[in-house]
Amino acid sequence: MLDLRVIREDPDRLRASQRARGEDDQIVSQLLAADEARREQLSRFEALRAEQKSLSKQIPKAQGEQKQALLGKAKQLADEVKQAQAAADEAQRELEQLAIVPGNLVEEGVPSGGEENFVELRHVGHKPQLEKVRDHLELGELLRAIDVPRGAKVSGSRFYYLTGVGAQLELGLLNLAMSKAIENGFTPVITPTLVRPEIMGGTGFLGAHAEEVYWLEADDLYLVGTSEVPLAGYHADEIIDLADGPIRYAGWSACYRREAGSHGRDTRGIIRVHQFHKVEMFSYCREEDSRDEHRRLLTWEEEMLAAVEIPYRVIDVAAGDLGSSAARKFDCEAWLPSQGRYMEVTSTSNCTTFQARRLGIRERTDNGTRTVATLNGTLATTRWIVAILENHQQPDGSVHVPEALRPYLGGRRLLEPVT
RNA sequence: GGAGGCGUCGCCUAGUCCGGUCUAUGGCGCCCGCCUGCUAAGCGGGUUGAGGGUCAAACCUCUCGCGGGUUCAAAUCCCGCCGCCUCCGCCA
Numbered sequence: 439m440l441d442l443r444v445i446r447e448d449p450d451r452l453r454a455s456q457r458a459r460g461e462d463d464q465i466v467s468q469l470l471a472a473d474e475a476r477r478e479q480l481s482r483f484e485a486l487r488a489e490q491k492s493l494s495k496q497i498p499k500a501q502g503e504q505k506q507a508l509l510g511k512a513k514q515l516a517d518e519v520k521q522a523q524a525a526a527d528e529a530q531r532e533l534e535q536l537a538i539v540p541g542n543l544v545e546e547g548v549p550s551g552g553e554e555n556f557v558e559l560r561h562v563g564h565k566p567q568l569e570k571v572r573d574h575l576e577l578g579e580l581l582r583a584i585d586v587p588r589g590a591k592v593s594g595s596r597f598y599y600l601t602g603v604g605a606q607l608e609l610g611l612l613n614l615a616m617s618k619a620i621e622n623g624f625t626p627v628i629t630p631t632l633v634r635p636e637i638m639g640g641t642g643f644l645g646a647h648a649e650e651v652y653w654l655e656a657d658d659l660y661l662v663g664t665s666e667v668p669l670a671g672y673h674a675d676e677i678i679d680l681a682d683g684p685i686r687y688a689g690w691s692a693c694y695r696r697e698a699g700s701h702g703r704d705t706r707g708i709i710r711v712h713q714f715h716k717v718e719m720f721s722y723c724r725e726e727d728s729r730d731e732h733r734r735l736l737t738w739e740e741e742m743l744a745a746v747e748i749p750y751r752v753i754d755v756a757a758g759d760l761g762s763s764a765a766r767k768f769d770c771e772a773w774l775p776s777q778g779r780y781m782e783v784t785s786t787s788n789c790t791t792f793q794a795r796r797l798g799i800r801e802r803t804d805n806g807t808r809t810v811a812t813l814n815g816t817l818a819t820t821r822w823i824v825a826i827l828e829n830h831q832q833p834d835g836s837v838h839v840p841e842a843l844r845p846y847l848g849g850r851r852l853l854e855p856v857t
Numbered sequence: 858g859g860a861g862g863c864g865u866c867g868c869c870u871a872g873u874c875c876g877g878u879c880u881a882u883g884g885c886g887c888c889c890g891c892c893u894g895c896u897a898a899g900c901g902g903g904u905u906g907a908g909g910g911u912c913a914a915a916c917c918u919c920u921c922g923c924g925g926g927u928u929c930a931a932a933u934c935c936c937g938c939c940g941c942c943u944c945c946g947c948c949a
Contacts, residue, residue, distance in 0.1 A: 477909080481909075481910095481917090481918090483918075484909080485918090487917090493929075494877070495877080498878080499877095508929080510929085511929085512929035513928095634939095800906095
């Protein structure tokens, strides 16, 4: 949700932001009108209510006929107050419904356009020179690391088992990510993965992409698609202290996605699955610090990619592909030898105050409180195994283990096919 | 799953039975000022948050876990929900 003050004071900025996203800027005028209407209804209600209050004070003192007269008057006034309140509530609701429509104000410098209009910022690492390329699933099966048929048997399509070195690789990768996060000052957190509707909605995941989210009807709980959700909810309705700098959490969780709109995409292997694990960085900071914090999150992501020796590129995601809550988003995409393309492995978003406003996360200032900024970024996920297997494959189907992961794989430098 | 108890402005707490004088009491902590060689103590004032309003104030509305209801009037009565605690049952 946007700050209404921004809309009042600088509607043109919101119009420009809407256009950059490729969305309608008419909404801005509608918002201003709704805001004005709400203000009128509210002041009418407040005036009536004040009158009612003073009348209520006179009643217990009055006697006999005078009291009866006051009671009659009060009763009439009570009806008016109720009507005025209903009108004010309605105006408020209308405003809120409009206010959730526009996405976050796009940060300056974001490329405009849609999904394909991203800007490549840099390429890092070297693509492997391979004569014969096996894809991650073939390699995973040779290593007895990935078992898709049994995943499908037990749970359906887009489910899988990680077995043997596959399970070790996953645990190692996530542990490495956690260790690095802790070194960088993050507090490690294992989060709930079932959350209430307010939290899911407050984080912005029940908007356009509600279809992506699993919902447990019997309990009215949602399965999170990322620990960003419970980490954003962690300080919901709290006033936090940012005097000593950003508050940083590294969340470890299972993630669940319905992948409802992606039939036929990435159907092979474990690139796009319903359940995976992720270590997610999450920062709370002051709005004016959020740009710097965003760059730091990106740096930490790149350090992690360097640690597992994967070639990647960094892209600056275009305005139309930001999703509603991000003001800017950088993705790191790993090279995928089997497909000759890049695949998203991290994504870091600066949500500025967009999420925190809905969730009521503020800090104290000299005159009152104000909404903080939230940011998130991926540190490692199950999908990384795809990039690790493919980029480190050897001609015989074995896989080189990046040095940083060796401690988690019994010191092994090479994973070899099981015969 | 069963039974009972609880939720008040940072923390603790009075108020809830019996609706109006609650504009929510007191203490602790914190902030400002006064006083006192320093410290401690003492004295006076302030101290939930949100939305309006103002140059700034004053001031107005909402806020006693959340939502609804009854009433001229709700912290107080009624209903629903959420959370916490105790005991019992079940369970990794």
